[in-house]
Amino acid sequence: MFTSDDFQRAANTILDRLTIQPQIGMVLGSGLGKLADELHPRTVIPYAEIPGWPASTVHGHRGNLVIGGLEGQTVAVMQGRAHFYEGYSMQQVTFPIRVMKALGMHTVILTNAAGGINKAYRVGDLMLLEDHINLPGMVGANPLMGPNDETLGERFVGLAQAYDRSLRKKALQVAAWHDIPLYSGVYCSLSGPAFETPAEIRMLRAWGADAVGMSTTHEVLVARHASLRVLAFSGITNCAIDQVDGDLETNHQEVLEAGEIIVPRLTTALKGVLNDFPP
Ligand code: HPA
DSSP states (O other): OOOHHHHHHHHHHHHTTOSSOOOEEEEEOTTOGGGGGGOSSEEEEEGGGSTTOOOOOSTTOOOEEEEEEETTEEEEEEESOOOGGGTOOHHHHTHHHHHHHHTTOOEEEEEEEEEEOSTTOOTTOEEEEEEEEEHHHHTTOOTTOSSOOTTTOOSSOOOTTOSOHHHHHHHHHHHHHHTOOEEEEEEEEOOOSSOOOHHHHHHHHHTTOSEEESSSHHHHHHHHHTTOEEEEEEEEEEEOOOOTTSSOOOOHHHHHHHHHHHHHHHHHHHHHHHHTOOO
16 A cells, blocks of 8 residues: 555655646556657656656556646646556556645546447547446455545545536537547446457446446546546547457557557647636
8 A cells, every 4th residue: 555655755756857837647548648749848757767656568658757838738648557457456556646636736637548339439539438337446446445545535435427527528629629529428447458258348338338448447536536637538449349250359459550540639639628728
């Protein structure tokens, strides 16, 4: 278990390198790290230089915290994240979110690569998370388990309004304005690292999931525990396979390739939200 001293130590290491305090944290998922190149001017801090910060071992996750200006805001952008399936604990994978709180941020914007379960979704589409199903969390892999530090947040966290309504509304306006395909849907997280079986995909669809991935929901829990505002996007990198008799197989390469289509759309949407950030 980490303590607030650990989060503060990491925050101080970051602040020592900066002249301006970031207000908004961002996590860029698989294949989406390029968005950080938009920040000007920017400071790049490798995860390995921040005490306690987990490094991602996955291809497509660059492993830097990039802090800089974007559309009039000062943002701290994570190029990649650590995952539960890499062997980290839920406390470790959510460590950066608690550091963002210790840095004095008010909002986190989370992104991920996800498989489309909703039959309308196409590769390259964006989905705004309006709700989630946190399967690992529901069965015990929940980052809020264990002793609760009341200085960080309350024991019992309500999640009926986890995804900030005014931020979602702004994102939808920006997407409509720029003709970007942006759905609103339910994201289901699984631990991974194996992709789902067709039977699992049919089950998740019946349960109301629109997209599936291996991250994000535990970050949302920790962010809401810390009263951070949350906005989250999935980039649909592949259409989840729901039949056993085809020739298709989901793979990480297609996830990374779809990032090429998704990054420009996501960049436009995020810049639009930052440019006219709702109070
Ligand atoms: N399943 C789980 N995680 C994913 C997928 C998927 O199909 N695509 C990208 N991340």
